[in-house]
Amino acid sequence: MAYDEATYRRPGGEPADNDPAAYRRRVQFEDTTGNTLDQSPRSPSSTGAIPLPDTDGRDRLGIHLGWEVILLVVTGVLGFFLFREDAAALQRPALDTLLVTGASIGLLTLGAGLSLRAGVPNLALGPVALAAAFQYAENGDKGLAESVVPALILGAAGALAVALLVLVLHVPGWAATLVAGLAAIVFVQLRPEPVVVQGDWDPTGQAFILFGAFAGLALLGGMLGAISPIRRFLGRMRPVGDPALRRGAAAALPVLLALVLSTLFAVGAGVLIAASADGPIVPDTGMEWSGIALGLAMLAGTSAYGRRGGIFGTLFAVTALTLFLDFANRTDLNIALFAIAASVLLGGLVVTRIVESYASPASSVAGPDWNAAPSSGTVWSPDLPETWNSPSEPAKRSDRWDDGPWGAGR
Incomplete structure (x- = not known):
């Protein structure tokens, strides 16, 4: 108790x-x-579940909103530099391509943020997106439905298998999704040559709709994540206490939802990447996009522990990176995506430390003062016997060393 x-x-x-x-x-x-x-x-409860933290509703959003203002300023500065480099970059038709790129990166980031919140970070996002890009590139001439629906079905089935692995074996989500990511890499690397995209669907015609859909999902997810009952429901799989103790049947639904939805977001991102590509899809690992997605989610304010997150951060972080990638491409900076992923992840870890340190009220962050005098009014003195006396009733002494509050005989 x-x-x-x-x-x-x-x-x-x-x-x-x-x-x-x-x-x-x-x-x-x-x-x-x-x-x-x-x-x-004592033994766990009959359900096998361990107690879950119930302080999610006590977060302070001020640190998140302050950080989001900084992200907005950075986004504006990058937009200014891009405009100064090439004003046509922010005008149609280049703007349409920029928005589609932002929507694809945004879908990956949404998947990463959702899986982080659920305590099962999805490391397979990048490889799944690349596998979906190959699926669309090879079958795009059969129509959008016939090329995309099989990818969505395969992605959902794989996510369900990973979720069952996490729930049945009770293993960390990052490890199980890494297995799925490696399997997706095998699927990709079975193609020794680049694949030219078949089909003529051009997503830039719906660029504003696609980016608007991502922005709406990002804001909706941020607002829902600010509601403490939803956070507690979604975060039942987050590591608390003894990792060997199961979270109970109530943790199954959040894990299933997070892994399936994040994988479907990755499939959608891969289709957009392939459909808007200027050249063939080249076999690779895709792990750099997993790093970018997870790093952006943390840079947006979502804690690596999954407990905390902002509202506008995902939208601003994705927009900033999209502008930076376009600026780097136009100025021939030639920065490797893995280097960008490592930098974004490092920045995300710093932001995690900030929000974990300052997003809780001081009363819940500060630990007990072990040096304070007893609240009962009894003042300890070296001349007094070392007892657990109360003001009205003396404590019973025992000659056994293992009796008393620090003993094992309880």
Whole structure:
């Protein structure tokens, strides 16, 4: 039982620190949010689930909004540099291509953010997108439905298989999705030569619709993620306490939704990449796009631990990177995508540290003051015997070394 149950609280609301019986019944575990979890030496509940943190609703959005203002300023600066380099880059038809590129990167980032929030980061996003690009490139002449629907079905089936692997074996999501990503790389590398895109569908004709759809999904996801019950529902698989203890049946649905939707987003991104490509699709690993997607999601304000996230950050981060990639292409900077992925991931880790440090109220971040005097009013003195006395009832002493609050005899 947790230390703050009514049975073990004084009338003033403080835990009964001087109650040896209460102390012996609890062993507390505090996570980085200040949440106290019951780690008493007893068997798990009948469902096998462990207690989940319930402090998600206490986040402060101020740090996220402040960081999003910085992202907006960076986006504006990059747009200014791109406009100064080539004003036609922000005018049609070049703008249509830019928007389609942003929509494809945005879909990957949405998938990464969703899987992070659910505690099952999807490392297969890039390879899946590349495999979907090959699927469309080889079958685009059969029509959009016949070339895209099989890719969506295969992607959903693979995501379900990975979700079952995570749930049945209770293994980390990043490890299971890495297996899926390697399998997608094998599918891609079975093609020794580049594949010329078949078909004539041009997504730039719906560029504003595609980018608008991504922007709407990004804002909707950010607003839903700010609602604490939804966050708690989605984050049941996040690692808390003993990783060997299962999260229970309630964690199955969020894992299934996160992995299936993130994989479908990756398939859609791959189709857009192939349909808007100027040349053939070249066999590769696609892992650089997984790094970019996860890095952008964290750079947007989504914590690597999945607990926290902003509202506008995904939209601003994706737009900034899209502008930067176009600027780098027009100025022949020749920066490798893996280098960009590593840089974005590094920046995302820094942002994770910031939001984890400052997104919680000070009361939940600060730990207990072990040097403070007992709240009961009893002042400790070196001349006094070392006891767990309360003001009204002395504690019983024992000659056994393992008795008492620090002993094993409980």
